[in-house]
Amino acid sequence: MxxxxxxxxxxxxxxxxxxxxxxxxxxxxxxxxxxxxxxxxxxxxxxxxxxxxxxxxxxxxxxxxxxxxxxxxxxxxxxxxxxxxxxxxxxxxxxxxxxxxxxxxxxxxxxxxxxxxxxxxxxxxxxxxxxxxxxxxxxxxxxxxxxxxxxxxxxxxxxxxxxxxxxxxxxxxxxxxxxxxxxxxxxxxxxxxxxxxxxxxxxxxYDPLTQAKNYTAYTTDIERRFQNAKLAGTNTVVASIDIDYFKQVNDRFGHLAGNTVLIGVSDLLHNTLKKYGCDQELYRSGGEEFVVIFRNASTNTAAEIITECWSKLSEHDFMYNGHTINITTSVGITNSAPDDTSFQDVYQRADHSLYHSKHNGRQTISIDSMTYLVKMARNLDALAYFGESVYDLRSPMKPLVADGLILKERNDQTHRWEIINPTSISMKFRISLLKKYLQTSRCQTVTLPLSRIDVSNSDAINSLIAFSQSDLGPERLIIQLTDPHLIDLLPPLTDLDTPIDIWLIQHNVLDLKQAILYTPRIKGLHFILSGHETQDPARHQLFQHWYQFAQDYHLQFAVSHIDQQSSLDLVADLPGINFVQGTKIESTL
Structure with missing residues (x-):
């Protein structure tokens, strides 16, 4: 027995x-x-x-x-x-x-x-x-x-x-x-x-320095996961992360400082990935290069997670013997494809994407050898918020009630301001730009779009809320989200001295059925409608769907990118349109 x-x-x-x-x-x-x-x-x-x-x-x-x-x-x-x-x-x-x-x-x-x-x-x-x-x-x-x-x-x-x-x-x-x-x-x-x-x-x-899995484990695991994904018909995403100019860190501060940075990078990556569950694995594949394998994940999902890692690494201060060391990273991302014959095919595409990021100035994320995101220089003079005026159609005078903020960077070659992805700029610098914008703006109510990466960073969100409640903050802050589930990641926004409203902004993949449970916490819906899209039946149908949803759940409704008369004509006769936003509509109104 x-x-x-x-x-x-x-x-x-x-x-x-x-x-x-x-x-x-x-x-x-x-x-x-x-x-x-x-x-x-x-x-x-x-x-x-x-x-x-x-x-x-x-x-x-x-x-x-x-x-x-x-x-x-x-x-x-x-x-x-x-x-x-x-x-x-x-x-x-x-x-x-x-x-x-x-x-x-x-x-x-x-x-x-x-x-x-x-x-x-x-x-x-x-x-x-x-x-x-x-x-x-x-x-x-x-x-x-x-x-x-x-x-x-x-x-x-x-x-x-x-x-x-x-x-x-x-x-x-x-x-x-x-x-x-x-x-x-x-x-x-x-x-x-x-x-x-x-x-x-x-x-x-395991790598004895960083405690991340080493290259031997990487080749073993990716081969097994590649075969399992082939059999199950699922997707595997590989992201290669390389520290830019790491040799300069060793040359300037010494190899012990370089080891400190490597340990810090590994810890930061591990802690960030841990928030998203156990379907990601971190490896130090050699030198200053790390690899993350995502099991059964889409490329977009993996890119969002890696972008958060990438942003945190560039904003983090690594300390060694009283010295502050800042780094940037280049990233290459790819996913398994049906015609891949071995994991080497996936590894080579990820490596080529990483080379593409290195070749295009570093501090870049590339997906399948195409640039996905580029980190902008931390020069406040080259960055600025621009505002699109938001008018209230409910009032006979149609007053200006808010500014829709758009982040732009000045291109030194063309001498023009170009729209950039706000995620590429830390919240600390965006708050500085917002403070600068409010000092000269005639409207002190602003709308600010936030991404999943922004909302997932509790320190960034708390900094934004603290600024909004300060004397230098806006009179009202409107946060725009593309996914209602992100509301769960936000801290309570009630009983604040300066009101903070939550709006959902139109996104191609957003199903409004997901928003029903969140309607008590949502103030309104924001639909993006460019003039050339007014003749598109699919866009027109989507617009009607959003409009009806706002009516059914008693939400305010705003339409932006009203830069042509055709766009204004489309919304002018609808009684449920509360606000319009655009750069060329003041004279029209």
Whole structure:
């Protein structure tokens, strides 16, 4: 029976490894965690039933059942709900064996004892799990209390003779002691083996400096993930991240400073990726280059996450011996394609995209060798907010009520101001530009579009809110979001001295059905409609859909990019249009 018990424990340990320590996807790990609970239930019921109907050895079956429902309580990494389910399992087992005298003082005392023990195991789990002496004592103590409170006639054994009863109790208790000793020793042995395996794995697959996985692990993992993605028909995205001019850091501050930067980069990347779950893996592929593999993710999703990493790296101050070191990074992103024959095809495309970023001035993100985002210089003189006037159509005078802010950079070659992606500029600098804009603007209410990257950065959002509530801030701030789910990432915006409103701005992939649950927190909808789009039936239909949604849920409705008479004519006769925004409509109105 001990060999059989060992087999059960080995199989259960295999399930635990797959559920918590393997390389499976998050969904697969959830399935294994459910499988662990199912295995405990099935094995416990099997041995309990065998103990009730066995002709001989019924005490042994009950003891094995007791240990089976007990030892999963010591599992690492389980959450409160999983621990509660395990407690329910042992509670049911315990009460079933007390049914004949459930109201007796012995039964009540044993149940109270069990509750106390379960709370102690939960509270001191870390100290108990890998200590064979304590775990042995606890298992033995629980088993002894179980048998000492065991009622008569639960099994076929004759308990009527006091001498026989004592002998049976002693046998049962000794069985618990032996099984508990075996389990505790096996756990201790397994723990030492796991530590040795982990230490060897760290030497083979982890970079000792940054603690990120190394190139050997990268080639192994990407080959496996490539094959799995091929079979499942899913997507794998690879992003190569290289520190720009890293040699200059070593030359100027020394190699120890360079090591400090590498450790800091690894930590920052790891902490940022951790926010998005466990479907990303970080590697140091060599020198100053890091690689991130995204499992079953779209290129756009991966690009948003990498852009947040990229922005944080450029804004972070790395400290070494009192020196502040700032870096930039270049990034190349690609995804697996149906005609790829090996992971080398994916790796080469990511490498070519990285080379494209390096070749085009560095501090750039490229996707499939096409520029996706370029970090702008931190020169406030070359950046400025420009405002598109927003007019209130509800008033007969159609007054100016807000400025829609657009971030632009001055091109020194063409001497023209060009629109840029605000995400490429830190929130700190955008606040400085906003402060400068408000000093000369006749309108102190502004609309500010925010991306997922902005909203995910709690420090940036808190800085913006703090500025809006300061004396230099606007009279009212209107935040524009492209996804209603981003509202969940924002802190509470009620009871502020300076009002902050949330508007949804039209985006091609936004399904308004997602916004229904958020309508109590949304002030209005903002639809972008250029003049040349008024003749497009698809855009016109989408416009009508947004307009009707605003009417149904009593939201304010604004239309922007009204730069032609045709655009104004389209919205002029609709009573639900509250605001229009554009650069050339003042004279028209």
């Amino acid at each position: 001990s060999f059989f018990s060992e087999g059960l424990i080995v199989y259960y340990t295999h399930l635990w490894q797959r559920a918590f320590a393997g390389h499976s996807s998050a969904n697969t790990k959830v399935h294994y965690r459910i499988g662990m609970l199912g295995f405990i239930l099935f094995a416990g019921l099997f041995f309990h039933t065998a103990g009730l109907y066995a002709v001989d050895g019924e005490m042994l079956y009950h003891n094995v059942c007791l240990i089976i429902v007990l030892f999963p309580l010591f599992d690492d990494h389980i959450n409160r709900f999983e621990y509660f389910l395990r407690c329910c399992g042992i509670g049911v087992f315990w009460v079933i064996h007390q049914l004949d005298h459930i109201s007796s003082s012995i039964a009540v005392a044993s149940i109270l004892f069990l509750v106390c023990i379960l709370l102690i195991i939960y509270r001191f789990h870390a100290q108990i799990r890998h200590n064979p002496v304590i775990s042995f004592m606890l298992l033995t103590l629980i088993g002894c209390v179980f048998w000492l409170s065991f009622p008569h006639k639960v099994t076929e054994t004759d308990f009527t003779d006091v001498v026989v009863s004592n002998v049976v109790l002693i046998r049962a208790t000794l069985m618990v002691l032996v099984i508990s000793l075996f389990i505790s020793l096996y756990w201790n042995y397994q723990n030492r083996q796991n530590k040795r395996t982990h230490a060897i794995e760290k030497l083979a697959y």
